[in-house]
Structures are given as C-alpha cells and as structure tokens.
Amino acid sequence: MRRRSCAAAIGMAVTLLAPALQAQTPDLKQVLHDMANSLGMLRTLQELDSVMTVEYWGTGTLREVGATIGPAVQLKSYYAQIAYDFPGMRVDMTRTTGQREIQVVSGAFAWNEIDKIGGGLDPAWASATPAMGAVSDRLLRLWTTPFGVVKAAVAAGDKTKVTVEGGATSVTFPLVNGSPGQTVYMVVGDLNGTPVKVTLNRDHRPERVEVRYHDRVVVTTYTGYGDLNDADYKADIFLPAHVVQTVDGQTVLDLTIQKSNTYNPYVIMPVPEVVQKAR
Amino acid sequence: MKRRFIIGSLGALTVAISLASADIAAQGRGGGGGGGQAAAAAAAALPTPKRPNGVLDFSGIWVQTRPRAEAVPAALDKESGNYTNILRSRTGSPVDFERDSGVRQRVVPREAKPWYKPQYWERVQFNDVHGHSLDAPDPDFQCMPAGVPRIGMPQEILQTDTEMVFLYPLHQRRIYIDGRPHPPESQWIGTWFGHSVGTWEGDTLVISTVDFNGLEWLGWPGWFTSPDKTVTERMRRVGNTLTWQATVEDTVLLRPWSTAQQMRLLNTDPRAELEEPLPCIERDLGHIVTKERG
Numbered sequence: 001m002r003r004r005s006c007a008a009a010i011g012m013a014v015t016l017l018a019p020a021l022q023a024q025t026p027d028l029k030q031v032l033h034d035m036a037n038s039l040g041m042l043r044t045l046q047e048l049d050s051v052m053t054v055e056y057w058g059t060g061t062l063r064e065v066g067a068t069i070g071p072a073v074q075l076k077s078y079y080a081q082i083a084y085d086f087p088g089m090r091v092d093m094t095r096t097t098g099q100r101e102i103q104v105v106s107g108a109f110a111w112n113e114i115d116k117i118g119g120g121l122d123p124a125w126a127s128a129t130p131a132m133g134a135v136s137d138r139l140l141r142l143w144t145t146p147f148g149v150v151k152a153a154v155a156a157g158d159k160t161k162v163t164v165e166g167g168a169t170s171v172t173f174p175l176v177n178g179s180p181g182q183t184v185y186m187v188v189g190d191l192n193g194t195p196v197k198v199t200l201n202r203d204h205r206p207e208r209v210e211v212r213y214h215d216r217v218v219v220t221t222y223t224g225y226g227d228l229n230d231a232d233y234k235a236d237i238f239l240p241a242h243v244v245q246t247v248d249g250q251t252v253l254d255l256t257i258q259k260s261n262t263y264n265p266y267v268i269m270p271v272p273e274v275v276q277k278a279r
Numbered sequence: 280m281k282r283r284f285i286i287g288s289l290g291a292l293t294v295a296i297s298l299a300s301a302d303i304a305a306q307g308r309g310g311g312g313g314g315g316q317a318a319a320a321a322a323a324a325l326p327t328p329k330r331p332n333g334v335l336d337f338s339g340i341w342v343q344t345r346p347r348a349e350a351v352p353a354a355l356d357k358e359s360g361n362y363t364n365i366l367r368s369r370t371g372s373p374v375d376f377e378r379d380s381g382v383r384q385r386v387v388p389r390e391a392k393p394w395y396k397p398q399y400w401e402r403v404q405f406n407d408v409h410g411h412s413l414d415a416p417d418p419d420f421q422c423m424p425a426g427v428p429r430i431g432m433p434q435e436i437l438q439t440d441t442e443m444v445f446l447y448p449l450h451q452r453r454i455y456i457d458g459r460p461h462p463p464e465s466q467w468i469g470t471w472f473g474h475s476v477g478t479w480e481g482d483t484l485v486i487s488t489v490d491f492n493g494l495e496w497l498g499w500p501g502w503f504t505s506p507d508k509t510v511t512e513r514m515r516r517v518g519n520t521l522t523w524q525a526t527v528e529d530t531v532l533l534r535p536w537s538t539a540q541q542m543r544l545l546n547t548d549p550r551a552e553l554e555e556p557l558p559c560i561e562r563d564l565g566h567i568v569t570k571e572r573g
C-alpha cells in the first residue's frame with residue numbers, strides 16, 4: 001500500500017514536471033551544431049562541416065576481440081588514417097615485439113596490408129590480404145570516433161534523439177546509410193540500424209559512445225580533448241588525447257593519442273584488385 | 280595563387296584586395312564579364328563562329344562566369360568609405376582566416392583527388408605540410424609557372440590556321456594545330472608548359488601536351504608530378520561559351536586524373552583589353568613561422 005502510494009506520488013510528480021522537463025530538453029539541431037562546432041568541424045561563415053580526413057598517432061595497449069577477449073598487448077605505435085567522405089579507415093599498429101598489422105576498411109571492403117601502407121595496389125609495392133569478415137567491426141570503429149558520431153547522428157535525420165540524464169546531454173541514433181553533405185558518404189553495411197548513444201561532456205564533445213552490437217556492449221570513452229596537431233600546425237580541430245574502449249566491461253583498447261594532422265591530409269584507401277575479387 | 284600566401288607578411292586585408300584586383304583584371308577593360316548561369320545559358324544560345332578554314336574560332340578574351348560578389352565576399356560602403364572585410368572563416372574575420380582556409384582548401388572528395396601510387400603517398404603528405412617552405416616548395420608559391428593543367432583556362436586566345444596562342448597572367452602557351460607531331464622523346468627538354476599540339480574531334484579541340492620538367496604541381500595540397508606526365512585538354516566552344524577540362528596521366532598515379540570542368544564567357548566588347556598583371560615577387564618565405572597556410 002505504502003509502495004503504491006509512493007509510486008502514485010512519483011507518477012504525479014512526473015506528470016507535473018513533464019512540461020518543465022520537456023522545456024529543458026535541448027534542441028536537437030542546436031546540440032548537433034554544438035557537437036560539431038566544439039570539435040572544430042564547422043568552418044566558413046556558412047559553418048560547413050569541413051573535416052573530411054584526419055590522421056593521428058599514439059601508443060597504448062590492445063586486447064584482440066574474438067569469441068573471447070585475448071591478452072593485453074603493448075603497442076609501440078598506433079597510426080590511424082580516416083577518410084569520412086567515402087568512408088575508409090586505416091589503422092597501422094606495431095607491437096613492442098615488432099609485429100605489425102595494417103588494417104583497412106573502405107566502404108564494403110576490408111583487408112590487411114602486408115608490411116607497407118598501400119600494399120596490394122601496385123605490383124612494386126607490397127601486397128594485401130582480404131579480411132571481408134572484419135568490415136562491420138572496422139566500420140564501427142570509424143563511425144564511433146568523435147567526428148564519426150557527429151556525422152552519423154546527422155545522417156540519421158529524424159531518427160536522432162536528444163535527452164538529458166543527470167545533467168548530461170545524450171544523443172541517440174541508429175547507424176544508417178546516407179549522404180548528409182559534401183564531406184561524408186555513410187556506408188555502414190551490416191551495422192544498419194545499430195543503436196548508438198553518445199554522451200557529451202560539458203564542452204559538448206563526445207565523452208562516451210555506447211553501441212550495442214552482436215549482443216555485446218561496446219563503450220568508448222574520450223577524454224583530454226585538445227588540438228593535437230604540431231605546435232606550428234594548429235587547426236583548431238580537437239581530438240581526445242585518451243581513448244579507452246571496453247567490450248562487455250573489459251578494456252580492449254587504451255590509447256594515448258600524441259599527435260594529429262587534422263588539415264584534411266592526403267588519405268585514400270583504394271580497394272586492391274585482390275580484395276575486390278574476394279567479395 | 281600566390282595571392283593566397285601574401286597573408287604571412289601583408290595581412291588578410293591585402294589578400295582580399297588582391298583577390299578583387301585579380302578578378303577585375305580577369306574581366307578586362309571594357310567589362311562584359313560576370314554572369315552566372317543565366318548569362319552562360321544566354322551566351323551558349325548564340326551562334327558559334329567558324330574560321331574560313333572551317334574550324335571553330337576560339338579567338339577572344341574569355342572571362343570567368345563566377346560573379347565578382349561571390350568571388351570576393353567583402354563590402355565597401357561607398358558613402359563612408361568603410362571597407363568591411365568578410366573572409367572565408369568562422370567569424371568572417373582575418374583572425375581565423377589562415378586555419379579555416381587551410382582546412383577548407385583541402386576538402387577534396389576522394390574521387391576528385393589524384394590517386395597516387397602508394398609509394399608516393401608520404402611525399403604528397405610531406406609536400407602538403409611543407410608546401411610553403413624550401414623543404415617542398417609549391418612552385419606556385421615561389422612565383423614559378425603553374426604548369427599545365429594547373430594554370431587552367433586562358434584569359435585570351437589568339438588563333439591562326441596553324442597555331443593558337445593561349446595568354447594567361449604573366450604566361451603564354453603555343454598550341455600547334457597544323458598537324459605536326461610532338462618532337463621525339465630524345466629531343467625533349469623538360470619545360471613548365473610542355474609541348475602542345477591540337478587536333479579537332481568534331482567541334483572539340485583536343486590538346487596533347489608532353490615534355491614537362493616534373494616540377495609543376497597539379498594542385499595546392501602537395502599534388503606533385505613527374506616528367507612522365509602527359510596532359511590531354513578538351514576545349515569546346517558553344518556560342519560565346521568556352522568549356523575546358525584536362526586529364527592527366529603520369530607514372531606516379533594509379534589512374535588518370537581529371538580536373539573539374541571550367542567554363543568562361545567571351546568578352547563581347549570589341550575594345551576589351553587585358554590589363555598587365557603585376558609581377559609575382561616572392562617576399563614571404565623568410566617571414567613564415569608556422570606550417571599553416573591558407
């Protein structure tokens with residue numbers, strides 16, 4: 001009885017507060033604008049999304065995620081290139097043991113470049129091995145980056161929602177295929193419809209990205225935002241200095257980003273012929 | 280192009296003014312330029328003149344179709360004389376110009392970029408970052424010729440039955456249309472504008488150019504070339520419009536690369552003249568303290 005009256009009281013309070021809560025819900029368009037602007041993506045008087053490609057360098061630890069989660073390996077170097085326009089992402093990791101792996105995704109194709117970046121494109125320049133089973137994982141990595149979630153949220157259109165929980169603003173949306181502007185062409189493949197929840201920090205920048213994918217919960221946290229370009233090459237575009245990713249609560253990536261080039265560097269990922277044939 | 284870098288020593292205001300000057304100069308004395316889509320459509324509807332030998336006549340001063348107001352986002356209050364400087368930056372102010380312009384100029388969709396072979400990707404990136412220094416000088420920044428096809432469409436064309444002369448600010452090219460072939464490769468000397476011969480495919484002039492020095496770039500973001508570069512330009516006159524597009528093949532590229540199509544309108548003023556452009560003198564290099572460039 002006591003419980004019922006308590007529930008009724010809460011229900012009444014919620015009903016009474018509903019208009020006030022509704023009034024406090026931020027405008028989605030403004031939230032998306034603030035996200036993009038706080039990352040430095042918007043340029044010119046028209047505030048056009050101007051981040052098309054980025055690259056960044058770091059170090060950290062990694063645990064391979066398969067049916068089980070592998071042991072932690074130390075990374076001597078971690079170098080990522082992202083091209084949001086197509087889209088594509090290349091991650092070049094070298095372990096402290098010297099083992100190097102170059103993972104690439106470009107649209108609906110994924111492959112590993114052997115020994116050299118760009119392997120498989122020119123007979124005189126290394127080779128490539130198809131990795132088509134990794135397309136979704138790598139696209140997920142791309143679209144859950146700070147710039148990626150902004151573009152993906154915009155691409156989801158009216159499916160994107162904004163909420164405020166405990167004082168923190170969150171944006172939720174499903175990953176969808178789409179083309180929301182000059183600088184991005186969304187390809188999400190099998191991820192289509194995958195729900196993403198982005199919680200923003202006080203500066204409107206993505207702080208926590210949660211994705212429920214293949215019965216797993218993947219959470220990526222971004223902290224220590226700054227212009228990580230060289231001191232004489234600042235662009236006022238901001239990346240997190242620290243990235244931690246967990247899968248079902250276990251840390252699988254702990255990355256410290258030391259340097260970036262956010263001036264839309266020359267980054268392309270043409271699909272090698274051997275990979276195209278593997279489709 | 281050089282005007283982009285003057286900001287380092289003279290400031291953004293100078294940049295806007297020089298942009299304005301260049302655009303005015305492009306229209307030539309006597310006006311007749313400007314336009315937009317409506318003007319282009321009207322110009323295209325006019326008859327297309329031919330020379331007595333039956334080929335199309337490309338002679339004339341050709342002006343950009345982009346309206347000046349679009350090219351120079353700035354405002355001059357004629358009554359007060361106040362000049363409001365509106366640059367392409369977040370705030371419209373010169374403060375953010377360099378970084379914003381540097382970011383925006385590199386917004387090039389994947390399909391519009393030249394696809395270099397992977398062994399040259401690092402060089403492109405290095406050129407892009409160091410393009411205003413002696414480490415990897417953008418030739419345009421150092422007042423060197425832009426080369427073909429970076430120089431784009433000519434401002435004026437002089438045509439005879441055997442050759443065309445393309446006039447650009449500070450530069451000119453000669454296109455032989457008398458049926459001669461390129462000189463044999465053993466006689467190539469390597470030049471900024473190469474050796475050009477033109478042939479007609481219907482009403483389209485197809486210009487083949489070889490014998491480059493490999494110093495010229497295809498574009499601002501570090502897009503270098505090699506002496507193996509060959510360029511095929513296609514020019515077509517319809518009424519008083521002239522369209523142009525170039526395709527580049529080079530051993531450093533994975534596949535041929537094409538420029539965006541450009542269009543110019545004929546300046547129909549019979550008294551139109553081209554103004555003499557100011558000389559390009561490099562004065563900035565010693566004053567640049569960062570790698571930022573817009």
